[in-house]
Amino acid sequence: MSQDRRSMLSGALLYGIVDYGYVSPEKMGSVCRELIDGGADVIQLRAKGIDKDSVKEKAKELLPICRSAGIPFILNDYPEMAVEIDADGVHVGQDDGEISEVRKIVGEKMLIGRSTHSLPQAIKALSDDVDYIGYGPLFPTPTKAGRPAIGLDEVAEMEALVGNSLPAFCIGGIKQENLQEVIFAGARRCVIVSSLLTAENISAATNAAKQSLSPA
Template identity: 40%
Template sequence: MIKRGLAEFLKPGLYGITAEAHARGRDNIRVVQDMLAAGIKIIQYREKEKSAREKYLQCLRIRELTRQAGAVFIVNDHVDLALLVDADGVHIGQDDLPPDQVRKLVGQERLIGLSTHSPAQARAARGAGVDYIGVGPLFATRTKKDVCDPVGLSYLDYVVKNIDLPFVAIGGIKEHNIGQVTARGARCVALVTEIVAAPDIPAKVAALRQAMAINNDLTTI
């Protein structure tokens, strides 16, 4: 397997994350199909409530779909699941296994993303061997039960000016505020409920791309 997809984090674009509980009765497979049809090239599978077998079966199908679409597939938290389905990478949090230990498991050919919530965590990530970091939550969000308080746009400003790792902005980002995020230097933006809960996902993705580009010299993917 060739490590691929890192360049995607360097280009303006959307990073789609699953959340079946918010998807208007649609399962993760349908939502991912809609996101891929809309041109999203980075998909993260994040599912807290399902059984291990259900997650495995959904990830197998999503791996197939993302491969067909030429999209990057990231699994949240579960290193074993990422390996079993041959995902392109895994995204971990501050309370998960240390990045250097995750690297021993996934090897050099898979991406490792790490959530960060402060300048200290961002600085530590530079020496942790991760491929990219999550920066947020920028705004209040209720998508995750264990989410920390919003860190605000000042943290995004810090990362843009001081951290040379690729990053994805995340947390409470919606159509009405995504322009603020990209105007401050975020090139890749992750959204959860704003996309998965949309009645028409392709239409929402198109609206988000337009909002990203307003007053920002971006050609979004």
């Protein structure tokens, strides 16, 4: 199972997030399906400031949707809950403790993702026991209000030093209008959040982003 999860992740290009900040709880299942129908390769549930019982209930709803589609379901934060519901992975930030401690909780089979906000943090992830990184925010984004954008200047270097060893998903303010600029800077994989979740047609917007990321 762990190898299957890592194999699925190795081919992932577009990482989708179902975020309480943009999606009402009653629509999360349908939005998850739309993201998957459009070509999202990974789905994360992000629930900042939401009570744990509600997070668990929603995670248990989204997990089988992802399983039936054959893509990894990642829980943002809450390693213990990720184990309890048998999620495919957990994503943790820079302030969420040492990866070694997270690994003790989730075991060897579960995927661990780490947010990185600079080239040194991305490089450090190579020596941590993580399965992928998020790298950003590249642009200012309401999803991470107050966190300065790191720009595009070091994307190619990050991909050369890190992306050849770990899946590295660029994140932060990425949308269809600037996606080609991000790809031109060297990105191979992206997380797109608000641009997809606020689209009139989520599936079509997701498909357009996926096609842009897919090799010709």
